Amino acid sequence: MTVMIYQQGEHEALWVQANRKELVERIGRAIREDGTVQPLQGLHLYRHSVPPEPVHSVTNPSVCVVAQGSKEFLLAESRYRYDPFHYLLVTVDLPTVGQILEASKERPYLGFRLDLVPTLVTSVMLDAGHASPRDRTDVKAIDVSPLDGNLLDATVRLVRLLDSPTEAPVLLPLITREIVYRLLMGEQGARLRHLATPEGYSSRIARAVERLRHNFDQPLRVEQLARELDMSVSAFHQHFKAVTALSPLQFQKRLRLQEARRLMLSEDLDAQGAAYCVGYQDASHFNREYKSLFGVPPMRDVQRLREEVLTYSDR
Template identity: 75%
Template structure:
């Protein structure tokens, strides 16, 4: 009897291992060089490859689900850390300033991953088809977390990357498999988190609006009182719910956006630190320098020089 009970579990484990190996093989075949590739433009699918661990990368990512086929990664949002590998997936349901770092990667076993964007309209449509059109749960749900990548969901991702060999089939089948992935996420342990992405009746739309306002006007002075009034919330409620969802206060959120944009301006537009600081809303250059060093570890221009040298070394 014990043997009969263990056989299905063993078969499931073997199936999962075979799927992970196929996922890594197909992603590795699709992206040969270090970097990020969008193999099917307009489909919201991104593949990444790295042959060595990286320093921390600051970014803002669209709502999406990320799966690692090989290697491991850590993501920091506010003071919260999320580590995942080929046995877990990362779900993000709001555009959050975050810091990510690849932990395991080598030329022999490169870091390989995929990220699939999750448009709220698509999530909402799948919810309605699955009979989850209403949600009365107003519990505070953090907008990012990791969960085990179980068999059926992993299998769907494998079938998704198989389509990379046939762009013609991908035009027809990729939207269907994407809907299946959304459905399985909704039915999984992060279903409540994903449902909040699309719902109109919960708190998330207020926070999503606040996030959008902050992203659009991050270079403008922030008035928490005015933002709360526009959203029909009290200041304390806005502060509490915003941090519950994003792991940051609105002010911390704005600061991250400002500093990340200043870094981009210095790198891509060759601005000096004072000019970049002014462009993103800082009136005091010394204040900007202190906050920049606090986030990135070194003063602005030294940081930019280091990044340029690292980029030059990797290109060479």
């Protein structure tokens, strides 16, 4: 019996090792130049041969897996590092800062992100016979957990579809459902169940996040938003921060500043124009908050980013 258990463990270790190797090879073959591609609906592949500058963005509900290298997400004061042995799960739109930690020309960073649709999570929950969480406690919307063999195997089979364009339309939804099922059965299952369930505070905070994302350029009326969610103002603040690690005002501010940065970079707006577009009425106030988040004043930051893009493209 002891020999059989040892052989089974050894076989599983070899299986996991082979899957990790295959994931590196397939992603490396699918994206040969540094950057990001979306070869299938909801599937994003990443490759970087040098660690780029930290990226400020809004991360959608998704599961992130690293095939090679390592990466870190910063949210408020917390850091979430993941690598080929760990996955990152995000269950609410969050304004995060992403930083690739390990990447080189010899061993480029390779990873992927799979978008998670709340209605799909709910459907898989019902099929699996998972009841809605009975408690109404808050569950934070981001964390890192070990990547087990079954979840890794499902991700490898998902990436294999890149070489099977005729099978992908049929198998992509099935394998995505399996990945959601593996997540529900894993260490972070409670996180998905809470945020895909209409009852409880977490799903109400998810609705508040969606509202803020769509109306970030409008004045923040916390009292009205709390009333629409059937919560007191103090409870809304408490539960919003428990789920997102930010206050509603901090959340809105990051959305505004990230969009202003995008407008200056991609649409060539000046600082004052970008500030007005995202809801700021006072340019000096905008400049102070921009510098507080990104470290330098707006136009200097944009100039630096453009120079980095030119330097990077010349390599």
